[in-house]
Amino acid sequence: MALDKWIAVVFLTVAVAYGYSAFTYPLLPFELNMVFLPNTMPMALSVIAIILCLIVILSPKPVTTDSGSDIDLSNLGDYKVTQTLILVAAMLAYALALRPVGFLASTVLFLVATGWILGERRLHIMIPVALMGAGVVWFLVQQALGIFLRPLPWFLS
């Protein structure tokens, strides 16, 4: 089965679960008399979604004709999948570190680390660039716009 059909199966599961929670939605007592309920549109949507999923899954030949997409799954081996996964992990780590470690340190670390993963070895350029980028954005966001970003690690602020 092609990947797009597997994804349609995943969507079907989501739609069924969503439909279940829409049809069993706990209405508040006074809502029962309303014409339009919180679950009116969700119920309709889940039914439509299930129908569309079934069309994608059951349509005999692959629904996609060649749409001229420049991304091809068949040469996945040529792609740098491992590197990409490491980058995704780095983003997750950055998200979790942003608050406790502080904006400046975690951003510089993130920029240098992702540069390193991508193959940049000239740290004497990368580190100043990262420091400058983090500093400029922090200054813009915190000082000019007044949106709070904790700049320093938890033990310093």
Add this chain to the structure above:
Amino acid sequence: MFDGIMLGVTAAFSLTNLTMVVAGCLIGTFIGMLPGLGPMSIIAIMIPVAIKIGDPSAALILLAGVYYGAIFGGSTSSILINAPGVAGTVATSFDGYPMARMGKAGKALAIAAIASFCGGTVGAILLIGFAPALSSVALLFHSAEYFALMIVGLSAIAAFAGEGMVVKALLMTVMGLIMATVGESALFNAPRFTMGVQDLQSGFSFITLAMALFALPEALFLVMDPARAKQDDADGQIKDLKITRAEARAIAPVIARQSIQGFLIGVMPGAGATIASFLGYAVERNIASEEEQKEFGKGSIKGLAAPEAANNAACTGSFVPLLTLGIPGSGTTAILLGALIALNVNPGPRLMIDNPTIFWSVIISMYIGNVVLIILNLPLIPYIAKLLTIPRNYLIPFILFFTLIGAYIGQNNATELLILVGLGVGATILRFANYPLAPLLIGFILGGMMEDNFARAVNLTDGIQFMYQRPMTLTLLIIGVALIALPIWRRRRSRLSVADGD
């Protein structure tokens, strides 16, 4: 009226007000380039500054400058790194980003600037001429018509979808609508479908979803496929702004049509720049010739010019209900309304009579803002486009960083970033399977509005009979159904004729 225009011209051309326009445009452009800070947030941030100025005309002129600048800045990030920070520039990235990838970033930015300029200019002229008359027509649009308009917008998605992709595009639209129902809405009393996750109580945020669907997959593809990042800068094309005569001839009618259509959509309260840009794109794609249709989505200059012109014209149009009726048609104009009231100006039918200086100088300064914007930005474009020639090892970390921080500063919430990365990986897989991602985002943006208007119409009429009782609603709904049925029917017919040919 002529006296009024002269009054506005004299007021707008004073040194203070000209400085305000220039300052506003510059601030807007540069902050607007950061994905995650759209016109709404920038104007909100600038309000204290504007109030400190004291003079209502000068303050409003500054804010209008910021507004225009921010919209142009938003198009820049859509074109260069596929990161639309505002719903109104999502359609810009459909063709703007492919152009940038072909090494024509400079040209794409120039077309965007020129289309925006024309859209804004036409909008300003129409605003001067028709503001009072249009405001009464806009009031004829009730929630039933808005609902029908959303349906047209959503079914226009079938027009975005390529050959044989209609079902998938519709499926993605419905998924977007489903995501829009998560969290609290204005209509009901409790958050829905949050799966017990506290951070979903206010629903998915637009910025997070836009970054996850467009910017993040693109950055990940740049990592996976190093050849993709290579730009042909051998002949210095990337900085080249030149638009050939043939290209100018191709986009001129597009810009003219979309400026007017965008303005009219912008006038209706609640529709705004987002719908104007999507509809503009869909309309131009449908009326283009067959060969040109294949170009759409792959770097068509028409596909870039249409949403940009429509978007800017609609922004100008949205000032009509604000200035003449005191009804804000969009989030941004709602914030402007707040600023006006803080400055002791009451927008409404009496504004034109009581405060003609304010009314006219704002309109004239919109036009000046457009001129200033294009004078400031055309010379800057080569440098902005040059950003793409930064080596890959530096560019990708910064794209990822801006994507993440754009979602973070909106919410100040680290969970948002985890959601962003999760959705981004999901979107990447969807791209592998050839699912179009734009319909999901469009469904998400229009979903909330659609449900609100539908509920209001149902509550008003105690049922769904408004669908056939109101002629305008019925017409719009028929157009919507036709938009979905047409591509399916056309495909079936072409398949039959192929079979006959065998």
